[in-house]
Amino acid sequence: MVIMAEVSSSPTFQPVLERIAAEIENTPGRGRPADYIPALAARDPRRFGMAVAEPDGTVYGVGDWRQPFSAQSITKVFTLALVLAGQGDPLWEHVGREPSGNAFNSLVQLEYENGIPRNPFINAGALVVTDRLQAQTGDAVGALLGFLRAESGNTHLAINKDIAASESAHGDRNAALGHFMAAYGNIVNPVPVLLDQYFHQCSIEASCADLALATGFLARHGIRADGTRLLTRSQAKQINAIMLTCGTYDAAGEFAYRVGLPGKSGVGGGIIAVVPGRCTLCVWSPGLDERGNSVAGVAALERFTTLTGLSVF
Numbered sequence: 001m002v003i004m005a006e007v008s009s010s011p012t013f014q015p016v017l018e019r020i021a022a023e024i025e026n027t028p029g030r031g032r033p034a035d036y037i038p039a040l041a042a043r044d045p046r047r048f049g050m051a052v053a054e055p056d057g058t059v060y061g062v063g064d065w066r067q068p069f070s071a072q073s074i075t076k077v078f079t080l081a082l083v084l085a086g087q088g089d090p091l092w093e094h095v096g097r098e099p100s101g102n103a104f105n106s107l108v109q110l111e112y113e114n115g116i117p118r119n120p121f122i123n124a125g126a127l128v129v130t131d132r133l134q135a136q137t138g139d140a141v142g143a144l145l146g147f148l149r150a151e152s153g154n155t156h157l158a159i160n161k162d163i164a165a166s167e168s169a170h171g172d173r174n175a176a177l178g179h180f181m182a183a184y185g186n187i188v189n190p191v192p193v194l195l196d197q198y199f200h201q202c203s204i205e206a207s208c209a210d211l212a213l214a215t216g217f218l219a220r221h222g223i224r225a226d227g228t229r230l231l232t233r234s235q236a237k238q239i240n241a242i243m244l245t246c247g248t249y250d251a252a253g254e255f256a257y258r259v260g261l262p263g264k265s266g267v268g269g270g271i272i273a274v275v276p277g278r279c280t281l282c283v284w285s286p287g288l289d290e291r292g293n294s295v296a297g298v299a300a301l302e303r304f305t306t307l308t309g310l311s312v313f
């Protein structure tokens, strides 16, 4: 019996991207842009871009795929990779690896789990990771930006200062998370220093092309764009596993069911995804569902895995 995926015989990903963009264009209901800070609320939910990068750095794209957007929680994947590369398993004494089943900015679990966040992709866990990266490098955001620029080949990647200021001005909830964990001895830097790093990290702007390329090390089993090794093969596998189980917060089960790939979303409307050994993706559309994931982004990734047959299952 010969089993053929609908489009996977295509020599490039371009036709499937164009088909998906046309389908998304005709799909009503795009969700609402994040409104927890004014700087993001103004985004047009009809914007849509998608890029696929192959392990050799070839990139395909459609729509607004070169338009920089607010990377937000997508950056949590890269800080985790840098900390695992620098410090290895001791990180796991400070943050867990289980799905939380709660919203990304939830406080409730932290108290009865003694200030140890469930996983590195909810805000509390990401604060722990950034705190460790700050201790490791003395400049967490500088290390992160340097990594993203090197992997994407885009030396212009930068922080949007307005968004960073807005994050800081409306950052009481993240501040509460940081102080609460510090009370349990789970934060090493002064909390204001950590928060400043975290708010700037969230405010990095990058395009679908940039982020698909920057995620390439996860498709290359830990190898960076320049051919050097960042992570062991098993560390790359572990990050992919945590993305699958925790990367879209309390919607991770639904995302695995619909898309079937390790993925990580951000409230800027971006989602990155990995087909290990094959390609990485980034999709952007600012309209979010009530769990903070891009509505058109999840739909586009679902169509991609359905049309190509590429998934981890």
Ligand SMILES: NC(=O)CC[C@H](N)C(=O)O
Pocket (backbone or CB within 6 Å): 072, 073, 074, 104, 105, 123, 167, 174, 202, 265, 266, 267, 268, 292
């Ligand atoms: N899910 C996200 O993208 C959250 C990031 C956002 N800046 C926050 O900390 O609340």
